[in-house]
Amino acid sequence: MKRKIVIGSRGSDLALWQANHVKSRLEAIGLKSEIKIIKTQGDSFFNLSFSKLEGKGFFTKELEEELLGGTIDLAVHSHKDLPTESPEGLRIAAVSEREDPTELLLIHKDFVDVVRPLSVRYNGIVGTSSARRRVQFKSLRPDVDFEELRGNVPTRIQKLRDGEYHAIILAKAGVARLGLDLSDFHVEEIDPVEMIPAPAQGVLALQIREKDTELFDVLQQINDKNVAETIGIERKVLNLFDGGCHMPLGVFCKKEGPHFQVWTSMAEDEDDFPSRLFIETDSIEGLPERILEHYKKKKNTIKSLFISRELSEDSYFARALKKFNLDIEDRSLIRTFPIINAFDSYILKKVDWIFFNSKNGVENFFRMEPVIPKKIKFGVMGRGSEQELRQHGRIPDFVGDSGDIREVAEHLLPFVKGKSVLFPQAKESLRTIQNQLGEQIVSTDLPVYETIHTSDIGQSSADIMIFTSPSNVEAYLQNNNVIFMNQKVIAIGKSTGNKLEEFGYTNYVIPYSPDEIGLAEAVFGLL
Incomplete structure (x- = not known):
């Protein structure tokens, strides 16, 4: 192909990085190109929320008009900005590799409180113009307030630096692409399994004229087919929810071996608690339609739920279930007791990591007020253990999700x-x-507590039975007269599931993540 390709781009630093990235990819396959900067409507509407702009063409319309007019040959877009249907005469010829779709939470160092989830101080002010981010963040931290955040990425970061907000949420992809210095902030990454991103977040779309078959064929050399497959599911869900720009909707799909894993978070509006769904399947045939159908169906067949853990009214799980009016029976079938009051602190001098399998392990370890060397790193199993660790002023270096x-x-x-x-x-x-x-x-076991079954277990007739540990399974099922009468069973992890199988019960569900978010997803999947 001998002609020089004219690439259309918005003029922001991030948009130009994206255009130059595509330019270098074209050069790698022997195509010469140049960049033409085009101003869009989205660059002018400084007082309108992004939730009213994203996905409706405010950042793409002028680029598409220039494509149709022939003044450019290729437009580079952040894929999440595009409407789900291309204008007549245009098509997406290729998509880029996917940058990490994780969200970044940047916190002004004067307003950090690591004891709280996500480390923003109580009643903090968080800057974001995304309804999707607001709803999901609020579900984890109902005490925070939100304010609109506009401008390009460096401008938004400077507003935080100037103290206009206590924290802001940004896509990690944009910050990583620009290589920005964040050293003067407390930075936390919010995994896409915890805060579900916008469909196609982190992906670039290369749009061309539909009749330009020569360019289309050449661009297949840089088209990431695996990314196209997974974001195709995300974008189809967005399309089925009628565009979703006014709806707080997050969809994230990834492929693990032969399995497709899809997380969806949807709320009716910004005051609604999001309902989350997780589906794992080997086939994508009809998958977006299946997700839509689950959200549209009336949830009236299941009336009650048992969980082998006491719940506080403000827990994520309890708040997630309120909208379904379930009768909840929450009681632990075990009690825990500390078994040591001190240990040889010399152990800690030889340790590189401390790993906690449970909240009880965290609580009973720190009860002994150990002096922990600075070099030690912490790992935890699940966000429940993470939050318990935060209560002791520590942020884990690894969270098993x-x-x-x-x-x-x-x-x-x-x-x-x-x-x-x-x-x-x-x-x-x-x-x-x-x-x-x-x-x-090199592992060292340190038993710090023991579990004892409660004396009055009792049998539950709840429609859904949730077991939160192997010990609770054992306590409930040790009476051979106990059976599950058409009850749906959830085991919080594989170890708990294995304990169920020891008692001959194999028909159970394991949430993707061993925490209250995962439990809420599993229950919603069964409703």
């Missing part, structure tokens, strides 16, 4: 391989994570 202990061990191994790891745990622990890591670490 899967209900499958094998996946957690796989993700943890690069951090701890060849290291010495201390495991504060229950007496007679199953040692699941240690068994998975095996001889690749």
Whole structure:
């Protein structure tokens, strides 16, 4: 192909980075190109929320008009800005690799409180113009307030630096592409499993004229087909929800081996608590339609739920279930008791990591007020253990966010391989994570508590039964007369599921993440 390609781009630093990235990709396959800067409507509407702009063409219309007029050959877009249907005469010829779709939470250092989830101080002011981000953040931190945040990425960061907000939320992709210095902020990454991103977040779309088949064929050399497949599901869900720009909607799809994993978060408006759905499947045939159907169906067949844990009224799980008017029976079937009051502090001098399998492990370890060397890093299983660790002023360096202990061990191994790891745990622990890591670490077990079954277990007739630990399963099922009568069963992790199987029960659901968000997703999936 001999002609020089004219690339159309907005003029912001991020848009120009994206255009130059595509330009370098074209040069790598032998295409010469130049960049033409085009101003869009979205660059002029400084007082209108992004939630009213994204996905409706405010950042793309002028680029598309120049494409149709022939003054440019290729437009580079942030894919999430595009309407779900291309204008007549245009098409998406290729998509880029996907930059990390994680959200970044930047907190002014004067307003950090690591004891609280997401580390923003109580009643903090968070800057974002995304309804999707507001709704999901509010579900985790109902005390915070939000204010509109406009401008390009450097401008938004400077507003935080100037103290206009206590914290702001940005897409990690944009910050990473610009290589911005964030050293004067407290920075936390919010995993896409925790805060579900916008459909196609982190992906660039290369748009051309529909009749330009020559350019289309050449662009297939830089088209990421795997990304196109996964974001195709996300964008189809967005389309089925009628565009979704006014609806706080997040969709994230990833492929793990032969399996597609899809997370959806949807609220009716900014005052609604988001309903989250997780689906894992080997086939994408009809998958977006299946997601839409689940949200549209009336949830009236399940009336009650049992969970083997006491819930506070302000817990995420309790608030997530309020809209479904379920009768909730929350009671633990076990009690925990500390079994040591002190240990040889010399142990900690030899340790590189401390890993907690449960909130009880965290609580009973810190009850002894250990003096912890600064070099030690912390790992936890699930966000419940993370929050307990935060209560002691520590932020974990690793959070296992899967209900499958094998996946957690796989993700943890690069951090701890060849290291010495201390495991504060229950007496007679199953040692699941240690068994998975095996001889690749130097492990030290530290029993700090034991569990005892309560005397009055009782049988529940709830429609959904949730077991939060192997000990609770054992306490409930040790009476051979106990059976599940058409009840749906959720086990918070694989170890808990294995304990169910020991009692001959195999028909259960494991949430993707071993925490209250994962439990809420699993319950919504069963309703």
